[in-house]
Amino acid sequence: MSEFDRDDGMNRRKVLECMTWVGTGVLWTISGGVPHSLGIMGEAMAQEAKGLTFLQISDSHMGFDKPANPNARGTLEEAVGKIIALPQKPAFMIHTGDITHLSKVSEFDDADRIISQSKLDVHYVPGEHDFLDPDQKLYRDRYGRGTKGAGWYSFDANGVHFIGLVNVVDLKAGGLGNLGNEQLEWLEADVKDRSASTPIVVFAHIPLWTVYPEWGWGTQDGAQALTYLKKFGSVTVLNGHIHQVMQKVEGNVTFHTARSTAFPQPAPGAAPSPGPMKVEDDKLRTMLGTASITFKQNEKQLAIIDTPLKS
Amino acid sequence: MLRSAISAALIGAAVGSVLAGGVLLAQAQTPAAAAAAVGIDNFTFNPQTVTVKAGTTVTWTNRDDIPHGLAATNNVFKRSQALDTDDSFAFTFTTPGTYQYFCYIHPHMTGTIVVEAATGSNTTP
Numbered sequence: 052m053s054e055f056d057r058d059d060g061m062n063r064r065k066v067l068e069c070m071t072w073v074g075t076g077v078l079w080t081i082s083g084g085v086p087h088s089l090g091i092m093g094e095a096m097a098q099e100a101k102g103l104t105f106l107q108i109s110d111s112h113m114g115f116d117k118p119a120n121p122n123a124r125g126t127l128e129e130a131v132g133k134i135i136a137l138p139q140k141p142a143f144m145i146h147t148g149d150i151t152h153l154s155k156v157s158e159f160d161d162a163d164r165i166i167s168q169s170k171l172d173v174h175y176v177p178g179e180h181d182f183l184d185p186d187q188k189l190y191r192d193r194y195g196r197g198t199k200g201a202g203w204y205s206f207d208a209n210g211v212h213f214i215g216l217v218n219v220v221d222l223k224a225g226g227l228g229n230l231g232n233e234q235l236e237w238l239e240a241d242v243k244d245r246s247a248s249t250p251i252v253v254f255a256h257i258p259l260w261t262v263y264p265e266w267g268w269g270t271q272d273g274a275q276a277l278t279y280l281k282k283f284g285s286v287t288v289l290n291g292h293i294h295q296v297m298q299k300v301e302g303n304v305t306f307h308t309a310r311s312t313a314f315p316q317p318a319p320g321a322a323p324s325p326g327p328m329k330v331e332d333d334k335l336r337t338m339l340g341t342a343s344i345t346f347k348q349n350e351k352q353l354a355i356i357d358t359p360l361k362s
Numbered sequence: 363m364l365r366s367a368i369s370a371a372l373i374g375a376a377v378g379s380v381l382a383g384g385v386l387l388a389q390a391q392t393p394a395a396a397a398a399a400v401g402i403d404n405f406t407f408n409p410q411t412v413t414v415k416a417g418t419t420v421t422w423t424n425r426d427d428i429p430h431g432l433a434a435t436n437n438v439f440k441r442s443q444a445l446d447t448d449d450s451f452a453f454t455f456t457t458p459g460t461y462q463y464f465c466y467i468h469p470h471m472t473g474t475i476v477v478e479a480a481t482g483s484n485t486t487p
Binding site for chain 2: 117118119152153154179180183185222223224225226227264265266267323324325326327
């Protein structure tokens with residue numbers, strides 16, 4: 052297994068090296084042919100009302116209080132406030148992990164209290180910060196019902212098949228994110244009998260594609276997972292973890308990462324480490340935010356709109 | 363509060379092992395260091411490789427704005443609690459050998475502790 056994965060990973064890496072990070076700092080994205088820009092989220096969503104629109108929120112880091120953002124609770128409240136104010140109610144929300152900063156009960160409680168004010172169903176996957184309690188059970192107790200293994204699952208909505216994966220447990224020395232054989236086998240079986248025309252949305256915390264291995268931004272066996280999705284005409288992979296918007300399209304697969312609501316992180320290689328990035332106070336909210344994803348019947352790619360807390 | 367309790371326990375452990383080391387030193391009459399420090403800065407163990415004598419207590423201290431956690435590749439020590447900023451974890455290496463470890467939150471962070479036999483003293487129990 053590892054031989055094949057590693058080869059594939061290296062190829063992806065080479066491809067990425069040629070990309071020169073065009074996605075870095077992109078404030079909005081067009082896919083699906085409809086141009087959307089920042090700040091007109093409501094209008095854009097009204098146009099798309101016939102499809103399925105859901106939201107992505109990520110990296111809330113409840114409990115974070117360092118200089119990069121001493122009030123991560125406040126910015127999560129702002130983000131949820133904006134969701135509540137949307138003129139068109141999204142179908143549901145996905146949360147791509149790092150709900151908490153240190154997996155404390157009080158942090159999970161705070162996140163729950165704030166996010167539930169959106170009155171939306173929320174489908175969670177964990178980040179590595181959600182498994183830091185000694186028994187690694189708080190996340191599973193809260194969000195693991197009806198899931199397999201460390202918390203992976205799938206569901207269907209409006210004809211779209213959603214797959215929530217866990218790539219933050221049992222990480223190996225020197226490695227990246229990790230899905231593991233048990234989850235890969237489950238994934239293979241989960242999609243095997245589905246028609247190739249079913250739109251697929253995969254969501255997981257750490258990017259499934261190799262963004263920047265020097266900082267651990269990738270998933271060791273992510274390429275293996277993608278081989279099971281090759282037959283599908285439309286695959287959208289939504290991740291968090293890197294606290295910035297980045298997008299790449301490879302064949303039928305669109306990879307996209309969302310902003311955090313807690314603190315920004317530097318562009319790959321732009322700082323000595325991927326640690327929380329301190330920016331000027333009035334700039335912080337332009338680097339935090341959420342994403343809205345719309346699926347339209349008969350369009351291959353989903354339209355993804357990233358909206359910062361402040362434009 | 364929890365953190366200060368942990369720190370107190372760690373200091374206690376460190377003091378304990380320094381005392382133990384002192385006894386060893388008195389017996390062996392060698393100037394072997396009984397304590398070593400590894401900093402965690404910018405997602406890096408610093409220094410990345412540390413060579414110590416058997417019986418040395420190594421203390422890791424996280425100076426990043428993000429938590430880190432320590433795990434030994436061969437499980438020589440149980441994984442540490444998540445170390446928030448300024449938290450420490452200490453472990454006393456008693457058996458000579460080369461020990462690889464990593465951050466279980468950011469596994470691309472790796473380090474090595476090389477433990478040599480304490481010279482002039484009988485280290486094998």
